[in-house]
Amino acid sequence: MTNVALHGASFLVKHFLRETIVFIHCFRTHCTMATLEQTKEIFRRADAVCFDVDSTVIREEGIDELAKFCGVGDAVREMTRNAMGGTVTFQTALSERLSIIKCSREQVNKLLTDHPPQLTPGIKDLVDRLHERNVKVFLVSGGFRCIVEHVASQLSIPHDRVYANRLKFYFNGEFAGYDETQPTAESGGKGRVISMLKQKYGFEKVVMIGDGATDLEACPPASAFIGFGGNVVRPQVKEGSLWYVTSFGELLKELEKI
Numbered sequence: 001m002t003n004v005a006l007h008g009a010s011f012l013v014k015h016f017l018r019e020t021i022v023f024i025h026c027f028r029t030h031c032t033m034a035t036l037e038q039t040k041e042i043f044r045r046a047d048a049v050c051f052d053v054d055s056t057v058i059r060e061e062g063i064d065e066l067a068k069f070c071g072v073g074d075a076v077r078e079m080t081r082n083a084m085g086g087t088v089t090f091q092t093a094l095s096e097r098l099s100i101i102k103c104s105r106e107q108v109n110k111l112l113t114d115h116p117p118q119l120t121p122g123i124k125d126l127v128d129r130l131h132e133r134n135v136k137v138f139l140v141s142g143g144f145r146c147i148v149e150h151v152a153s154q155l156s157i158p159h160d161r162v163y164a165n166r167l168k169f170y171f172n173g174e175f176a177g178y179d180e181t182q183p184t185a186e187s188g189g190k191g192r193v194i195s196m197l198k199q200k201y202g203f204e205k206v207v208m209i210g211d212g213a214t215d216l217e218a219c220p221p222a223s224a225f226i227g228f229g230g231n232v233v234r235p236q237v238k239e240g241s242l243w244y245v246t247s248f249g250e251l252l253k254e255l256e257k258i
Helices: 003-028 036-044 053-057 062-069 073-085 090-101 105-114 123-132 145-154 189-201 235-240 248-255
Strands: 048-051 136-144 162-165 167-169 175-178 206-210 224-228 243-245
Touching: 036 224, 036 243, 036 248, 048 053, 048 189, 053 062, 053 136, 053 145, 062 073, 062 090, 062 105, 062 136, 062 145, 073 090, 090 175, 105 145, 123 136, 123 248, 136 145, 136 189, 145 162, 189 206, 224 235, 243 248
Parallel strands: 048 136, 048 206, 136 162, 206 224, 224 243
Antiparallel strands: 167 175
């Protein structure tokens, strides 16, 4: 190949890489380029709304409550804070916390019986209103399906609209790990769930609502993100949210504008 041809090929490769980087940057900043009013409009016209569960739909972090119930609460709480703040990968934090908790099936069942998850004030009214408007509601959580399904039942959300991690147990009920193939088991997993939902159901406008870094990073592919600080305020999420609310009443009021 001649020097001219090599130079031409090099130019094309550099141009392609530059254009690709620009495209990826624009794609990732799609949600931040919208305005507050556009975000509110998307919420009012949403085809589907995906809620995080821990510290959003419910008042506590399910894994922290499970750890406390199993007697290792202090050791796990800081790991949860780091995971939600985005300082470590979610999969790393999940694996490390579960290796400490090592809960049995019996302990999980007893937790749900003795200390059931507490719904955040206003969430049931909001979900009921969305259902009345024929908006599909999903729970997309990095928590555990056995706990999230309990929450879904309280909110009349079908269990096939729950996406969460699955704990595994041996035949005798002892802890055997978790299903690492679930998309919610790793960073970026909530975004993959939303992409799948859009493809499966043909949704055009999907809103993600949550308190943590894994929720914020789901937009895009979510059409809009609403940060929630009604139970805990995470500075990185608050700063990265165009619309940040501290009560579900604010979202109910927005729906009344239609």
